[in-house]
Amino acid sequence: MKTYNDFLQESGEKKWQEKWEAEKTFEVTEDASKEKFFGLIEFPYPSGAGLHVGHPRPMTAMDVISRKKRMEGKNVLYPIGFDAFGLPTENYAIKTGRQPKDVTKENIANFIRQLKMLGYSFDWSRVIDTTDPAYYQWTQDIFLKFFEHGLAYKKNTPINWCLSCKIGLANEEIVNGACERCGGTVEKRDKEQWMLAITKYADKLLEGLDTVDYIERAKIQQSNWIGKSTGAELDFAIKNFEEKIRVFTTRPDTLFGASYMVLSPEHALLEMLKDNIENLDEVAAYQKQAGLKSDLERTELQKDKTGVELKGIKAINPVNGEEIPVWIADYVLATYGTGAIMAVPAHDERDFEFAKKFDLPIRQVVAEMIPSAEKDIPKEGKETVRRQNVIVLVKHPEEDAYFCLDWTKQGWTSFVIGGKENGETWEDAAIREMKEETGYQNIKSINLLGFETHTNFFAAHKDVNRYGEQRAVYIELADDERAEVDPKEVKNHDGKWVKVEDLHDFINLDNHIYYYNIFKEGEKAFTGEGIAINSDFLNDLKKEEAIEKMIAWLEEKGIGEKKDNFRLRDWVFSRQRYWGEPIPLVYCPHCAENGERKSKGEERNPGWIPLDRKDLPLELPHVEKYEPTDNGDSPLADMREFVETTCPRCGGEAKRETDTMPNWAGSSWYWLRYMDPHNDTAFASKEALNYWGQVDWYNGGMEHTVLHLLYSRFWNQFLHDIGEVPHSEPYAKRTSHGLILAQDGEKMSKSKGNVVNPDDMVAKFGADALRTYIMFMGPFDQHVAWSEEGLKGVKKFFDRVWNLQEFICSEQAYLFSEDVEREIHKTIKKVGDDIEVLGFNTAIARMMEMVNFVYKKKALAKEQFGKILSILSPFAPHMTEELWEKSGYEGSISIAPWPVYDEKYLVEDMVTLVVQVNGKVRAKLEVAADISEEDVKALALAEENVVKWVEGKDVRKVIYVKGKLVSVVV
């Protein structure tokens, strides 16, 4: 008989691949009678190295899903294409002196060969290539739509220039201040760049996340990247100037605590103020030095804050009219908010650090609420007395010990504490209380410690609720001179010295522990929620209420308003390289002067005229030399015949834009093209767009959850807003796979020489084994290390599946085993459920168990074999097609119906119960599943080993969990 190895050796897999292609098994058209399913994977970048074993992980997963959906009767679109513009190809072409176009063509051909070798059910009639003019015509068309709606604009902006790639980078492409791609140095350069106004969509991109089913991590990363913060913008007047300093703050409730202001060194106002700055030299020097620092240096040096005061300049705090100093410092970023802040050192860590360093005033305006212990919670119906308390840390003159109180009746253990009386300062009160309660007289030093806090509690010794406002004071005694203590003062507590190392365990009142921690760990800004104090009309309000009230006040006075801010920046959309989509705009000096403005884009960018749609695609010109230039101009800028053109509007002399689009452009809309890839009058027809709608399931790498996902959602939302696509969100569901690491647990890379080539694996074990092993390796969303031993194991499994044929005896009587049938139905359910939740490894394990079971029973009916093949076919399509055919089934297994399990086979009639005694397993019972509780308990208690453990003890309780266990408590 032919073995599985024979099948592989006779190119059995190839045979089926050719058959699928000839019969167009996986080609689809819009079919209103069927429910559609659109499964998408990120299309690969066709590098010269070809596929490595990392690629097939997402592809196989989505192939399994697509194949199953197809068998379930869905109209499945599972497309593939190539994202082929970009630097690696261009650099390789430069090195080898070839044309990027030719290199790309070859690479794509190699990728297609490898992908076909793996037996994916792609619709090969829909392959797209982003470098094909028939494709990028529509990338250009969509860009013009952005332009026409005023969302593309040219701006002279400091860009991030990578010295080694010779290319400007988007903010998103910088990782820790270095180039994401090559790790090289990035410097700031001023350059005219096309920008896309993605920030206009910041809110929409954020809100859209609530409507889609993405893995949580992807949502979190996207929303971090968008970085929305809610607050207010408001103006501070400058003394003797008309100009105002506008600031953004998330904490308008702390305005009374704003004790100075900081401008970023690049702030435009500095130019206007310069005649009044008394220390202009110093300021200018600081500005210069800050400008020289790269982003990397700025972040690295963040520990140590620097800055210079603008002498002679004072700002006025609008809530209290107070004059406050103005500084410049590079901890304030020019690019965020308004580039200026109000500093509230008491409630912002950075301002606190800065204020400490430069000795600026720190004013507390929010008090933390410290909850009282459970037993001291305020009692209803009791009067509440507001009282100021001082907590005093009294340090022994010689030893490192503190005077503490032990309140025997209340069960409190605390530092010295007492009330502050009217007219007293906190320090006065602390000294008085210290003398009254300890008798000590002479102090060496005294300091306030930390901030004021509030506590609400029931004071049993006075039978009232107290709302305590407390501060802590640290006192170091000078000597041990001690006066007589009035017994009245100490009737509730005993005093004693506690060593510093015992303090933590001794003190049990939460508010005292709070100050103990500050004493131990040092003071810091209080940035949490609390109660407004020292804030006039905000006093006693909670954070949210105070923010609301302050914003209302600012709006009423006309000096500020509610405002949201985003971390997200507009998208730098031009690159100075050859191998990208040309930007279809020309600059016409004539139209810049007198032209009529036909769109928002032309209003925003005077002189920039879009090409007529009939002149698209604007093809990349053929050039011999396309090396990047050192001056930062695109290589196209040197080509007169490309640059010099006529204006599509007035016919006068004009110049083409010579920058090209970034790598991300082609992938920002590609799934739409899959719906209608050959359309030459639109990027896709309305019919196709309406039929295929949203991508039902998009799987891709975690590395793309910020950039590609955000950009493509942005394009889709824009196209939706202008009525071009039916859904606002492009992808209904997004999942991610983990990386496949090399055998050594490292990332696969050419330089490490640990790359595994799929061609070799397919030659050795077959595509089915490779596919299935990749799915079996480990949890789909986690990283897993490659192991060829594991792959061997899967191959062995297929040998066993192949040899199942031996158990089928079609000539003889119908060999039907109820046990096997039950096993198969359980497996059908498990495999079906697991595929839906990406549990491929457990689905395969279940099928292995099933096959092992059949080997034990050595009996299999033909229909049963058919079901086994069907559920295995999404993983191993070639082998199962072959066996399907050999078993005499008609047609392709790829479109055979997915088997349906029968519920009746899922319920067991006999179950194994565990009997526990005091939580330990002592016996097992084989019983009918529907046995009564009484019977089961009786049986359990009669078990020999149970009797042994229960003997001589009282049975307190017997618990029966149906179908699972009996638990005896003795």
Next chain:
RNA sequence: GCCGCGGUGGUGGAGUUGGUAGACACGAGGGACUUAAAAUCCCUUGGUAGAAAUACCGCGCGGGUUCAAAUCCCGCCCGCGGCACCA
């Protein structure tokens, strides 16, 4: 620093609405077949003690809740990923 994910045999990993920890696979050991090897088939395989029945210990560490905890709660340790002077 903040946010997120994870830590289970020699290995990859199952099991997380609390209920037999270690499914499945790899590796290892033993056996059958063979002149021999490979392949294949069968058995054993968390640790310790024991011939066995069985007992005790075991899911990063320390506590807690519960008849019962890998799973829930509190406090830590380690690894990975994202963000990071964003006001």
